[in-house]
Amino acid sequence: MIEISPPDLRALSHWFSTGSPGPATIGEHVTETGIGRWWADQPVQPSAVAVSCAGHVVLRGSPEKLTPDLLAPLAGNRVEASARFLPALGAAFDRLTPWERMVWTLQATPQPATVPHAVTVRHLIPADADAVHALGPDASWLSASWGGPRGLAASGHAWAAVGPSGRILAVACTYFRGSRYEDVAVYTVPDRRRHHLALACVTSLCADIAARGHMPSWNCSLHNRASRLLAWNAGFRLVREYVHYAVGSPVSHGRLSA
Structure with a gap:
């Protein structure tokens, strides 16, 4: 992924659900505090966007353009993404371990x-x-x-x-x-x-x-x-x-x- 500048609030709500508990708070936290990083598959009109902070990554969009080289910067993190990203993640990393989580x-x-x-x-x-x-x-x-x-x-x-x-x-x-x-x-x-x-x-x-x-x-x-x-x-x-x-x-x- 390519590191990008933080999106504005309108762009954030396009990619990530806001105002809900669970992983959605990560994008809002990074936007508010500046602690963390934003990523995209391409700098202009990306089809996939990720936000990372404290070893957690939330990945959204479409996996179609995600090659192993593009995903490599996300190594060593815990990635929350929909099932359609799993083939791309599985091809990019030597290990992909599911962790079941609970939101209260x-x-x-x-x-x-x-x-x-x-x-x-x-x-x-x-x-x-x-x-x-x-x-x-x-x-x-x-x-x-x-x-x-x-x-x-x-x-x-x-x-x-x-x-x-x-x-x-x-x-x-x-x-x-x-x-x-x-x-x-x-x-x-x-x-x-x-x-x-x-x-x-x-x-x-x-x-x-x-x-x-x-x-x-x-x-x-x-x-x-x-x-x-x-x-x-x-x-x-x-x-x-x-x-x-x-x-x-x-x-x-x-x-x-x-």
Whole structure:
């Protein structure tokens, strides 16, 4: 794919459904924040367009002109696309692994979450960037959609459970911010899981999202039981399922010509 300039809102709505939960929020988030990249099969009057952010890609349009070379820049991502793109994706990458996903929206009152007295649940602020970074590589995905720890800490879209030493124990944040829905992500340090810290952070974040006039949504793997249970306890209910595809490395030119 060829990298292109961000489309205007009218062009965005032509290619991507807007104002809906799930992968649609990715295009809106990239348009609003500038974090991510836009792609097309050709710079003028494209027939296929993609948007990428934080390892996720949404691909729309027609696959007719998509060659393996054109699709190669999307390697290593998780691609959400309709079934008509699967032959082109399968020919372009050495691996195409389906992941079943679930989209939830906030529809019920959350379960109460009591946290220890020494723990404070509050907004992340720019001064928390080092503490976000200290969560380590296992949590690096959490800030990727905001450009890294500093971007997440300064975003105004994250809540954290913070211990008395200033250590972050759990974080809930808007991962992708759409025009109507904000997709929620959460991380808890391994030694503080099952302490209701994530639920407390999610509940506070959802109140914030509602105050902005938006609706919280949740996106997780069908097989992630812990995420599904947290979503349910936080008041989210399932609205639909879909599949995205983890793509591997581009196929070699030798294989293409064989």
